[in-house]
Amino acid sequence: AAWEKAVRKSAQRKEGGRLVVLLTGAAGFVGSHVSLALKDRGDGVVGLDNFNHYYPVALKRARAAKMKKAGIFTVEGDLNDQKVIARLFSTVTFTHVLHLAAQAGVRYAVHNPLAYVHSNVGGFVTLLEQCKNTVPQPAFVYASSSSVYGLNSKVPFSEDDRTDHPASLYAATKKADEVLAHTYNHIYGLSITALRFFTVYGPWGRPDMAYFSFTKNIIEGRPIKIFQGPNHEELARDFTFIDDIVKGCVSSLDTATPSTGSRGKKRGKAQFRIFNLGNTQPVPVGRFVSILEKHLKKKAIREIVPMPSTGDVMFTHANITKAQRALGYNPQTDLETGLKHFVKWYQTYYAKGSGHEDTLKGYMPF
Numbered sequence: 001a002a003w004e005k006a007v008r009k010s011a012q013r014k015e016g017g018r019l020v021v022l023l024t025g026a027a028g029f030v031g032s033h034v035s036l037a038l039k040d041r042g043d044g045v046v047g048l049d050n051f052n053h054y055y056p057v058a059l060k061r062a063r064a065a066k067m068k069k070a071g072i073f074t075v076e077g078d079l080n081d082q083k084v085i086a087r088l089f090s091t092v093t094f095t096h097v098l099h100l101a102a103q104a105g106v107r108y109a110v111h112n113p114l115a116y117v118h119s120n121v122g123g124f125v126t127l128l129e130q131c132k133n134t135v136p137q138p139a140f141v142y143a144s145s146s147s148v149y150g151l152n153s154k155v156p157f158s159e160d161d162r163t164d165h166p167a168s169l170y171a172a173t174k175k176a177d178e179v180l181a182h183t184y185n186h187i188y189g190l191s192i193t194a195l196r197f198f199t200v201y202g203p204w205g206r207p208d209m210a211y212f213s214f215t216k217n218i219i220e221g222r223p224i225k226i227f228q229g230p231n232h233e234e235l236a237r238d239f240t241f242i243d244d245i246v247k248g249c250v251s252s253l254d255t256a257t258p259s260t261g262s263r264g265k266k267r268g269k270a271q272f273r274i275f276n277l278g279n280t281q282p283v284p285v286g287r288f289v290s291i292l293e294k295h296l297k298k299k300a301i302r303e304i305v306p307m308p309s310t311g312d313v314m315f316t317h318a319n320i321t322k323a324q325r326a327l328g329y330n331p332q333t334d335l336e337t338g339l340k341h342f343v344k345w346y347q348t349y350y351a352k353g354s355g356h357e358d359t360l361k362g363y364m365p366f
């Protein structure tokens with residue numbers, strides 16, 4: 001009963017609030033930011049996260065603690081746990097689901113393929129089944145990924161480009177999600193929006209991502225590896241600042257139309273949308289490191305190494321015309337400014353005496 005009470009309270013809307021959102025992956029990087037933004041507008045938000053050990057759990061706990069202070073309750077549970085999911089939906093009537101929980105990362109998949117199938121396919125279907133069976137059905141918005149473009153050579157990447165040649169297992173599960181989502185949309189009338197995020201960075205970011213380990217290694221005077229392609233070309237990414245991604249997520253929820261089916265019976269065509277959420281400014285990793293050096297006031301020890309064949313693509317570049325039109329999505333933060341925010345957060349969070357000094361000890365993502 002205490003659990004139900006906490007969930008109901010977290011779902012309550014305040015003045016100005018319209019949505020009641022189940023936000024999965026709430027203790028994650030993107031999830032924690034979006035949940036705070038929604039709560040701030042007055043929307044009701046209930047978080048779900050299994051606090052898995054893919055990267056230091058202390059960081060997830062710290063994010064959840066910050067959210068708790070803002071009145072957001074995060075249920076600790078797995079997407080695949082049908083009982084927990086069903087209990088959540090019988091406790092609260094959710095207008096929207098923002099599904100951000102996933103096994104992320106490209107390299108981890110080389111040795112842990114089933115972790116991706118478990119969360120990104122099994123968990124994904126468990127949640128869609130629940131949404132399909134709930135009356136009224138919520139609208140479903142979720143995180144896809146720029147990785148679905150695989151070895152696409154057409155730049156910038158547009159939503160209609162081919163996505164049938166994933167370059168990693170992670171990408172394959174994200175592509176599978178788009179196919180599954182489309183199927184639930186046209187068979188069961190679920191309103192679906194898939195958001196293809198492009199390399200998201202910022203405060204409270206993910207320790208498994210390169211920018212995070214670059215920062216750590218520069219501070220500690222250790223060498224950093226910069227990958228190079230077979231023709232000495234530099235790896236480039238369309239780095240997108242977290243605040244811009246948050247705006248894209250919120251606007252996707254606001255413009256999602258209701259689902260049209262109930263108990264599996266379709267009553268009309270439901271919305272199905274796919275959007276790129278990127279920055280449209282691909283930056284070579286070397287330039288990225290130079291900006292980091294400037295903010296950290298310290299030189300990096302650069303090691304240029306050939307790109308390992310673990311599923312990373314050489315470059316990403318989003319065409320965001322579609323999101324601009326439909327969502328009013330307009331990324332505002334350039335890399336200089338965004339990295340300044342990240343470095344400031346990093347230095348505070350991992351400052352001596354903060355209690356987080358040991359969180360990343362011995363943690364080498366590559």
Ligand code: NAD
Binds near residue numbers: 029077105144145199
């Ligand atoms: P994250 O790892 O920080 O957050 C994901 C959260 O989901 C984690 O807290 C994890 O504990 C939780 N989770 C994982 N499996 C779960 C399960 N089975 N049940 C319950 N909770 C589970 O990652 P993020 O960077 O915040 O990414 C959010 C979403 O965006 C993910 O779907 C990711 O694939 C996608 N995405 C992220 C990026 C990026 O650059 N950060 C780029 C493209 C796509």
